[in-house]
Amino acid sequence: MPRRTATMLASLLMLIALLCAGVLIPVPYAEMSPGPTVNTLGEHGGEPVLQISGRTTYPAGGHLNMTTVRVTGSQYRMNLVEALYGWLSHDNLVVPHSTLYPDDKSPDQLNQETAEEFTQSQESAKVAALKQLDIPVGTRVVVASVVKGSPAEGALHAGDVIKAVDGVTIKEPGEVARQVTRHKPGEKVAFRVVPAKEAAAAEKEKREPKVEDTVTLTTSKASDDSRAIVGIQAGTDHTFPFTINIKLADVGGPSAGLMFALGIVDKLTPGDLTGGQFVAGTGTIDDKGKVGPIGGVEMKTVGARSKGARYFLTPKDNCAAAAKDTPAGLTLVKVDSLADALTSLEKIRKGDRAGLPQCTTG
Template sequence: MSRRHATIFSSLFLLIGLLCAMLVVRVPYSELSPGPTVNTLGHHGGDPVLNIEDRKTYPTSGHLNMTTVRVTSADYQMSLPEAVYGWLRDDSAVVPHDTLYPDGKTAEQAEQENAEEFSQSQESAKAAALEELDIEVPTRTVVAAVVKDSPAEGALRAGDVIKAVDGEPVGRPGEVAELVTKHKPGEDTEFTVVPVKEAAAAEKDGEDPTKGRTKKVTVTTAAADDDKRAIVGIQAGSAYTFPFPIDIKLADVGGPSAGLMFSLGIIDKLSRTDLTDGEFVAGTGTIDAEGKVGPIGGIQMKTLAARSAGASYFMTPEANCPSATRNVPNGLKLVKVGTLQDALDALKSVREGTPEEIPVCGRD
């Protein structure tokens, strides 16, 4: 064999080896791509997405679609060619794995966290919608979550109604942390709570869950990891007693980003006004009980999914506008919203045929 042929064969074998290595080597990245969209006014899996009982509802038209993003699972390891291919595509995004799954979160942990966030977002969406409709919703401060291996573990439970901290009445979730941080780490703080079982039983019987038998629980505070603040290891949140059942059925969806669209769907069904007047509107955004809309992840993938499904308007959280405007699908108007009222005002402009009055991302 000539030296020239030997060099060619050696180079060929080296190239094959490199290609094989590329297929074997895994890189710490994950991929996002457009997911399915679901009309909150319609059906999914044979059931209505929003089922409202014991209250008059009204016919709706058009779409108020929530949008989703497909992501590779926490335990999936991308190959280098997959990552490169994803970077080159316009309909996907490749991001560092830790961006989606920080602190080595497992697939099971991520799924559980997404399910909890989805459940909490539903409650906030219902509360915001009914508040907008001037329907009173009794609210109580509860233990939303207990941090594993924290001082509160075993002493407090998720769902416990927090009546007072150190004898000071609690009216909103933020007051819990304010009262706890008055202590120094290592000091005791006393919680007055209605245990979750008693609160749930009272609500099931149609009684006020905050009026149940209370008990006092003493928890020794610890120091926060980042500073010298006193903490007990709970997340305080709000729970609501809704005056009529509102059931949101949407399997295989997690996270809090559908909150805004659920609120709009509920308002549409409970209002004489047809919010969309037959238009195809999609969107995303978290929402709190006061109607404030928050940012979400994967905004560009959601706009692609919305336009592919047929949407003409996309409700975009104000904080997401800079990212969303980098690659706007043709024919999709990005409606800038910071509150539930902003979204309702934009829908009014859609109905009245005055799109020039709609605040749009990228246009101040």
């Protein structure tokens, strides 16, 4: 065999071997890519995303789309070829596997966390929207969680409304711990609570709770110091003067909060917030309407533009990253609060694009 032919054959075999290795060898990376985008003013899976009853609502046109990021599964292991393709792709992002799936958390724990974040984002969106419209929202302190094996296990339950501890009326979650830690480990502490089922029934029937229980617990010692504890986490729950349900399955995390809040405001006020325009966006939101940053903003802008969005409401702290590679035809609008977003939507309705606070790389 001629030397040149032998060399070419050896090179070809080497190339084939490298390609096979690239396909077979897993690498510790995961991939993020643009995910689905859903209009909060429309339907998803055959039913309205926002369902409001007990209050006058108004037709809402245009788009207020929440955006998502698609990620490879926790058990999926990319091979070298896939990783290289992802690194070279304009619309995808390859990150270390541990960035999305930390080693100290199981897939079930991560799924639970993202589900809880999504639920909390819906709750905060409702509160922020109603406060923006000056609609009263009730607040109460509840048992958020119970530690397994603690004095509270079996006696207190998640969702129980905490009215008082040792006769002291509770108005904020922090007051529960302060009352408990006044005791020494081994001493008794009395909780006056409305059971979760009774609280839920009363809210549904728009009445005051009829049942209150007194639960007496013996405190134990905290594992890290000498504090007295009972093994609960207190939190805040809200009561609303009418029913707001958000129907959206297979989505997790807190990043849709802003767009849910805007959708609720639009449904509860005459006219269209968007003026018929296609507006998408992202951002967490708290009960006061403050908008926070999210992950994967570059993927979300690509996904939004591919569906037809012309404007993208962008959390202030994500602006610099998003502006580095803005999809053609998409205007990035900087927002720091629900009020900011509403002001910008007013400018969009009026066609005042020059007056919008746009994102820059600086």
